[in-house]
Amino acid sequence: MTTADIGRLDGLTYPTGMAFMAGQYMPMSEARISVLDWGLLHSDVTYDTVHVWNGKFFRLDLHLARFRRSLAKLRLHVSLSDDEIRDVLVQCVKRSGLRNAYVEMLCTRGISPTFSRDPREAINQFVAFAVPYGSVANARQLKEGLHLHVIDTVRRIPPESVDPQIKNYHWLDLVTALFEGYEAGAETVVIKDTGGNIAEGPGFNIFIVRQGELFTPEHGVLHGITRRTVFDLAATLSIPAHACDMSETELRGADEIFITSTAGGIMPVTKLNGTSIGDGKPGPLTRALFDAYWAKHDDPAWSLTVDYDAP
Amino acid sequence: MTTADIGRLDGLTYPTGMAFMAGQYMPMSEARISVLDWGLLHSDVTYDTVHVWNGKFFRLDLHLARFRRSLAKLRLHVSLSDDEIRDVLVQCVKRSGLRNAYVEMLCTRGISPTFSRDPREAINQFVAFAVPYGSVANARQLKEGLHLHVIDTVRRIPPESVDPQIKNYHWLDLVTALFEGYEAGAETVVIKDTGGNIAEGPGFNIFIVRQGELFTPEHGVLHGITRRTVFDLAATLSIPAHACDMSETELRGADEIFITSTAGGIMPVTKLNGTSIGDGKPGPLTRALFDAYWAKHDDPAWSLTVDYDAP
Numbered sequence: 001m002t003t004a005d006i007g008r009l010d011g012l013t014y015p016t017g018m019a020f021m022a023g024q025y026m027p028m029s030e031a032r033i034s035v036l037d038w039g040l041l042h043s044d045v046t047y048d049t050v051h052v053w054n055g056k057f058f059r060l061d062l063h064l065a066r067f068r069r070s071l072a073k074l075r076l077h078v079s080l081s082d083d084e085i086r087d088v089l090v091q092c093v094k095r096s097g098l099r100n101a102y103v104e105m106l107c108t109r110g111i112s113p114t115f116s117r118d119p120r121e122a123i124n125q126f127v128a129f130a131v132p133y134g135s136v137a138n139a140r141q142l143k144e145g146l147h148l149h150v151i152d153t154v155r156r157i158p159p160e161s162v163d164p165q166i167k168n169y170h171w172l173d174l175v176t177a178l179f180e181g182y183e184a185g186a187e188t189v190v191i192k193d194t195g196g197n198i199a200e201g202p203g204f205n206i207f208i209v210r211q212g213e214l215f216t217p218e219h220g221v222l223h224g225i226t227r228r229t230v231f232d233l234a235a236t237l238s239i240p241a242h243a244c245d246m247s248e249t250e251l252r253g254a255d256e257i258f259i260t261s262t263a264g265g266i267m268p269v270t271k272l273n274g275t276s277i278g279d280g281k282p283g284p285l286t287r288a289l290f291d292a293y294w295a296k297h298d299d300p301a302w303s304l305t306v307d308y309d310a311p
Numbered sequence: 312m313t314t315a316d317i318g319r320l321d322g323l324t325y326p327t328g329m330a331f332m333a334g335q336y337m338p339m340s341e342a343r344i345s346v347l348d349w350g351l352l353h354s355d356v357t358y359d360t361v362h363v364w365n366g367k368f369f370r371l372d373l374h375l376a377r378f379r380r381s382l383a384k385l386r387l388h389v390s391l392s393d394d395e396i397r398d399v400l401v402q403c404v405k406r407s408g409l410r411n412a413y414v415e416m417l418c419t420r421g422i423s424p425t426f427s428r429d430p431r432e433a434i435n436q437f438v439a440f441a442v443p444y445g446s447v448a449n450a451r452q453l454k455e456g457l458h459l460h461v462i463d464t465v466r467r468i469p470p471e472s473v474d475p476q477i478k479n480y481h482w483l484d485l486v487t488a489l490f491e492g493y494e495a496g497a498e499t500v501v502i503k504d505t506g507g508n509i510a511e512g513p514g515f516n517i518f519i520v521r522q523g524e525l526f527t528p529e530h531g532v533l534h535g536i537t538r539r540t541v542f543d544l545a546a547t548l549s550i551p552a553h554a555c556d557m558s559e560t561e562l563r564g565a566d567e568i569f570i571t572s573t574a575g576g577i578m579p580v581t582k583l584n585g586t587s588i589g590d591g592k593p594g595p596l597t598r599a600l601f602d603a604y605w606a607k608h609d610d611p612a613w614s615l616t617v618d619y620d621a622p
Contacts, residue, residue: 015347015422032343033351035417035438036326040344042482043354074483075490106346109486111326117447117514117574119486120493127346136428154472160505161468161484170481171353172385173472175420175430179386182431194471194505203428263428 017131018096020088025095028129038122039108043169046070047106049262050089050225051133053297055099057304060086062225063262067105070166075119076107078126085128086304092130093306100133102263135264136204141187145270145282148201148257149186150248151177156191156199156220164222174202185274188259190251193220198246204261206269208246208254209285215250218243226260226293233292239285256283258290266290328442329407331399336406339440349433350419354480357381358417360573361400361536362444364605366410367614371397373536374573378416381477386430387418389437396439397615403441404617411444413574446575447515452498456581456593459512459568460497461559462488467502467510467531475533485513496585499570501562504531509557515572517580519557519565520596526561529554537571537604544603550596567594569601577601 019031039045048067050060064082071078080088085105093101110125112118137146154176162170173191181189190206193199199220200206205227207216214234216227234241251257257269257277266289268282277283282290296302330342350356359378361371375393382389391399396416404412421436423429448457465484473481484502492500501517504510510531511517516538518527525545527538545552562568568580568588577600579593588594593601607613 015345019346021346028347029345031346033346034326034340035330035332035342035344035440036339036442040351040356041358041480042486043480044482044486045351047352074486117445118493119489129346131347134428155469157468157472157481158466158505160466161472162481166483168483169352169354170468170473170483171355172477172479172481175353175355175385178430182429194469 015131016096017098017101017129018092019127019129020092021125021127025091028131031127031129033108033125033127034111036111037108037125038110038119039106039125042109044074044109044119045106045169046074046076046167047104047169048167049102049104051262052093052098052101052103052130052306053133055306055308056297057089057103057306058297059225059229059302060089060304062228066167066225071107073163073166076109076124078107078124080126088128089130090306092128094308094310096130097308098130098132101130102132102134103130104128135267136188136259136261137264137267142264142267145268145280146259147185147187147271148259148269149181149184149189149273150198150251151180151189151191153177153180154191155194158194159220164220167222171202178202192248193217195220198248198251201259203263204259204267206251206257206259208251209256209283210250210254212239212285214239214241214285215246216241216243217246219245224260224262226262226265229293229296230260230266230289233289233296237288237292256286258286266293326442327407328409328412328440329403330438330440331403332436332438336402339442342438342440344419344436344438345422347422348419348436349421349430350417350436353420355385355420355430356417356480357385357387357478358415358480359478360413360415362573363404363409363412363414363441363617364444364608366617366619367608368400368414368617369608370536370540370613371400371615373539377478377536382418384474384477387420387435389418389435391437399439400441401615401617403439405619405621407441408619409441409443412441413443413445414441415439446578447499447513447570447572448575448578453575453578456579457570458496458498458582459570459580460492460495460500460584461509461562462491462500462502464488464491465502466505469505470531475531478533482513489513503559504528506531509559509562512570514574515570515578517568517570519562520567520594521561521565523550523596525550525552525596526557527552527554528557530556535571535573537573537576540604540607541571541577541600544600544607548599548603567597569597577604
């Protein structure tokens with residue numbers, strides 16, 4: 001991604017894109033599930049998301065492997081092999097024509113053929129779709145940095161209730177925090193775990209830089225693929241990186257802050273609860289990781305090129 | 312409900328019934344929401360359910376009032392008035408022709424017209440539907456009592472994360488417990504709160520009888536309408552009833568156990584983790600409350616008769 005690319009993130013309209021469900025490809029606008037699907041009525045569903053940039057999937061194998069782990073933990077069954085899922089995702093992107101895409105695969109518990117509430121009797125449903133690439137941060141925020149608030153009135157759902165390594169849609173804690181953050185003038189938010197440490201935000205992990213080293217929360221958060229990518233990049237750049245508890249005081253004292261997500265990559269935070277971080281501009285380590293992250297999108301070891309002309 | 316009625320609960324098939332969405336009535340099989348609706352993708356949705364028995368809604372006003380409270384807490388907007396929602400629910404039942412129905416109203420965050428992740432920009436979507444009456448307990452279980460397991464490996468999502476008085480679909484804790492319960496030979500399960508006290512099960516509250524008095528958990532659980540109805544009935548029957556913390560030891564030592572839900576009413580539990588409760592049959596207070604509950608379905612103060620012949 002370059003500064004010129006950033007402008008492309010704005011003004012996209014929904015629903016465009018291409019979906020696959022019930023064994024068929026269809027325009028995104030036609031991809032609808034029954035109101036009775038337990039994926040809606042019990043949020044009994046898992047998913048994974050991957051992005052395509054300049055016609056290339058980024059680290060798709062890691063996303064597929066995590067999707068399989070989430071499925072197994074929830075006892076959900078997708079009849080497609082990994083290769084078949086990969087083919088479906090590639091087809092969704094090809095048929096959408098999108099060079100920059102946000103690609104999601106999900107599996108719902110589905111509907112029982114009888115009125116049974118027994119989840120073992122439901123027919124699981126796999127859905128995949130590709131829509132225009134989107135980002136937690138908009139174009140301006142990517143350049144100048146986000147204004148983040150720590151919200152203290154709601155705590156992230158703890159691992160003893162829902163295993164955060166199962167990628168899930170239990171977001172009411174995050175949505176509640178987001179509304180509070182907006183009211184306080186913030187652009188996004190981060191919430192704490194039930195132990196009072198910093199956890200994560202709506203769809204992203206958080207990192208701080210302190211004296212040239214990286215820190216990110218370890219417990220009670222999704223171990224995101226972009227989070228992992230930061231560790232991989234930090235190793236190549238010889239930046240020490242640590243996953244551990246993070247207090248609000250440590251966050252407030254950071255030299256730099258950034259957030260990570262498949263939806264946006266590495267995104268700088270330059271203001272925290274109304275106070276500038278450092279000189280109020282994206283810091284040097286954040287910029288270095290941002291550049292390394294996007295450069296790796298052309299590395300064949302980490303990417304899969306979509307052949308838009310193949311059948 | 313009589314013993315003869317109980318047999319009618321089995322063998323129902325989905326999806327039958329009638330739905331209302333986007334301002335139109337449609338067969339249940341056609342009621343589908345976009346895969347991109349945040350109601351699915353973030354479980355950003357609230358709902359309420361009410362039942363119709365012998366052509367009469369039961370305590371609809373209480374369900375409507377709770378739905379409004381849930382909507383307000385989540386900052387979701389339904390443009391219909393309470394009277395208009397009531398009319399929609401009545402129409403769903405009338406058009407379905409069902410004399411015994413499970414009726415649900417829900418409102419999702421909806422979809423943003425742009426790729427924005429800002430929930431304030433999404434267009435909220437109201438959906439209502441009536442399907443055949445269903446029950447947590449099947450016909451045999453209603454007569455003989457359920458086999459319930461206390462599951463200790465997962466804890467109910469705590470109020471500091473999601474307010475349980477907002478009726479919500481964050482059920483992965485309950486579904487996980489249900490699978491474990493089935494494996495252990497149980498028919499349903501109850502889980503504990505993060506403090507280690509008994510909380511609730513998948514779709515129901517739990518009560519115990521001890522020395523002629525009723526006890527039910529108070530904190531970290533939905534205050535169900537059927538739970539409230541038990542308190543109302545207990546008052547008329549001069550049975551002392553208490554909402555307070557309940558330990559697993561207190562549950563195991565109960566004289567009687569029953570569960571309550573709009574989906575099934577008052578349902579006896581006669582076995583707990585493989586051990587019979589009392590003499591292994593539904594107890595006298597459970598039976599008295601069961602009878603009082605169904606008798607109140609003919610009380611005009613608590614019911615609304617559907618006129619199936621009106622336009």
